[in-house]
Amino acid sequence: MSSSERVVVVGFGPVAARFIDVLEPSVVSEAVQLTVIGSEADAAYNRVLVADVGVGRTSPSAIGLSDADRLASLGAEVLLGTGVRRIDRARRQVLLDDGTVRSYDRLVLATGARPVIPYLAGLNPDPLHPALPDGVTALRDLADARVLRAVVERRGDVVILGGGILGLEAALAAAEEGARVTVVHHGDYPLARNIDDGGGLVLASVLRSQGVRLVSGAKAVGLEQSGGGAFTGLRLDDGRLVSGDLLVLSCGVRPRVELAEGAGLPVSSGILVDHSLRAHHDEHVYAIGDCAEVRCASPSCGNCSGNTAPSGLIGPGWKQAEWLAESFAADLAGNGHRAAGGRLRAAGASSGSRRYVEAALPPVLMLKARGLDAVVAGDVSANPWAAHEDGTAVALWADPQQGSYAKMVTRNGVLQGLVCVGMPRAGAELVLLFESGAVLPSDRSSLLRLDGAEASSSASASVTDPASVVCRCAGVSRGSIEQAAVVGCSSVAEVSASTRAGTGCGGCHADIRTIIEQHFQQPASV
């Protein structure tokens, strides 16, 4: 045991699972002695798909990302349903709920994020230990999914508080599966924090046409409850009551930082880590995923200016997980572990040459649902009609009745922001152009035709570019998926197993299927 590096991972969500996946060879070789501590009863599963479980489209087992028994058989210690009481950095130990301790050489915090519980009369205001009444859920874990499932199955009334991507996706799915759904939100339209006026209005109109009732400009103040305390309705500050059988709180998430805070580690929005994903002031502690904020201590670091708060998206978390596991393995190799069984270096020169840097571009928000595609990225606030002195120009397509909208904000021809609703191919192309920084064609309207009736076989060059990213969650290119088809993968599941494409939000499944079909010239199964 003394020849092994003791790595303790706190949290067992998708990011921890990815980290463990990549670290697995070191576990098998016994270079690493791994302990994983998860607070839920289930091993890691794809949290992005919890709403799909909730509406009955998929099952808990289908969204599993890790197999606890298999990990144990490889020699890892897997503790499920186990809380961590505190971290003793001096002794390099974590203290568990059951009173036992685990010692570490390296501690990886992957505690994720918790739902924001709004201040509403009738809700317990303690954010760390929310005790939600019957009929109220934050739709964050599999237990929440079961609650939603029961209401959807009896075609009940679901009230969703919050107009963000996750709330809208849940709303659309529940409505399509037969529930009556009302989304209650602050702004004039959903996604109001990210989208522009025109896009928001088109989005709202499509949502309504999909059977989702919208209560806009609403401020919720409290719950109405039955004699037994169960949710019966949401009271708004103007006196209106939105009745329902289930309230889904979809008010965003906040990084889970209290363990780190309790251990005296610097925290901002998330646990502050440097470009080695190592906590400030403690070379034995790391953080990845929704709980981690990459911001180094140097005030002049160009990568750490601007907003460094965790994105809440799975893609960056998975990148961090892979980077950190590879970094550990590199440290191990740098120490000649194979020959001498030496320890991983906790803060070594070999990892010092690698830097983890978050993508400079603002994240791309994608709403993928049956009957509605929407994507928003960058700064989309520019007024199309204003004269801009700085090379900014705006091109706009709106056909609200058809549910389509596109806005392209460019500076000197390069996209600075985009909105695309109801035009999935144009949206995909615009995202590629946004991320590549390419100059748009001077006839911007040419980008609209990708979704036209005649366009199905004439995707633009960049959409068929092998380097273009198809699965944004896992960062898998078209070329990699085509290669998987070449070596025989003939279903989405096989491609996912081989490349990880499609293992995140699942929004790219149709694209993967198309690529397989193009290769085999016949329909592909999921």
Next chain:
Amino acid sequence: MSSSERVVVVGFGPVAARFIDVLEPSVVSEAVQLTVIGSEADAAYNRVLVADVGVGRTSPSAIGLSDADRLASLGAEVLLGTGVRRIDRARRQVLLDDGTVRSYDRLVLATGARPVIPYLAGLNPDPLHPALPDGVTALRDLADARVLRAVVERRGDVVILGGGILGLEAALAAAEEGARVTVVHHGDYPLARNIDDGGGLVLASVLRSQGVRLVSGAKAVGLEQSGGGAFTGLRLDDGRLVSGDLLVLSCGVRPRVELAEGAGLPVSSGILVDHSLRAHHDEHVYAIGDCAEVRCASPSCGNCSGNTAPSGLIGPGWKQAEWLAESFAADLAGNGHRAAGGRLRAAGASSGSRRYVEAALPPVLMLKARGLDAVVAGDVSANPWAAHEDGTAVALWADPQQGSYAKMVTRNGVLQGLVCVGMPRAGAELVLLFESGAVLPSDRSSLLRLDGAEASSSASASVTDPASVVCRCAGVSRGSIEQAAVVGCSSVAEVSASTRAGTGCGGCHADIRTIIEQHFQQPASV
């Protein structure tokens, strides 16, 4: 002489010229004894092109529409530079300025319209006899064109008051020919009475990019004049002064109705005529063109509900001229003129079966200039973002920096109004769809691609439809122009001589050239 019908035409503009053209066989056969009375020194010329003469792009002789000597040689009496003092309906005579009279069996009033002279300090306010100071012109006749020409040739400062189609076309032409041009107008943007906000803003931006300075939201109050009384600047109500060498008044036109009014004929905006183009209450008097308002006496007539004011466009005037001349000829034939030399019937059964009805559709406003195409038709005010209960939907494309804009207002899929700026092919297609009442494709954005780089060889079906109108002024179809090419017309001038296509505003010359080139597979001359 007693066997001839005495037809007196008052006015010798393009509409009178077309009337005389079509009536010519009856003049040659001496069935009609024709007198034409024009107040200008010149015979009819294409008034639409006066601004082109003013900037030196064409010559007075090139825009001539009638040959007074030739008419005289056919037996007509042509009086140029001659005013009509009054009409004596009881005696069926017109009294001329020179004191002589002309008797008529039928009197055709083609007195056209006069420029509106705004109330400005320094301008003579008598609208019937405007005495404009030096350096001020209404750009309505060839004398006005000569005044503009002198200023453009020395690259002087031209101030245009009014943001309508004619003012903008003059502004663009003068700017391109080297003058410094300022357009002063009421609204937030030019064409404010017809266009929507978005289209107006794009139009304004294109005008600026073409070198036209815009003074918007302006109310002019008076002239600044030199010691000798010549125009030196236009004073606005907020105190600003717009200096210049020439003021072009482009404030619209008003039908010239005073002769008819003086003779006690009913007048509204124009001289009221029925569906025989005959004045109310006088079966010997007719009116055509800009002075005529087709509105019959029946309050229940569906064709005469709504706005019946003269359109001010050449196309309807020419249609009236042709209809009336043909109607006269039909009366003649119905009376057995050829056999017996009998008179035209003034109010006969043979013409009673024909009805002249103005097109039910609102007129299509087209701005055609080098570097700027714009078209507006119908009701374009609908808000794209509003929910419409009546099947109204709005689709919108805007790329202000590229100078392109399109708005399609539909009801149940049929265009009710359109705006198109900077997209000539899309504009032409939309006009065809507007006039045909066809249902738009559900993907409205497909209409934008006609102007794309790839679209040159893939015009839509309706644009290549032989029945589609190419020359809107003369109402000539694509098929007629193709037929002219088949029989040997190999230049625009030859096609114009053969079909009249291209004899109006000239905006279709490029289209005619394209049709010729497609037929001969080689470049065509003008």
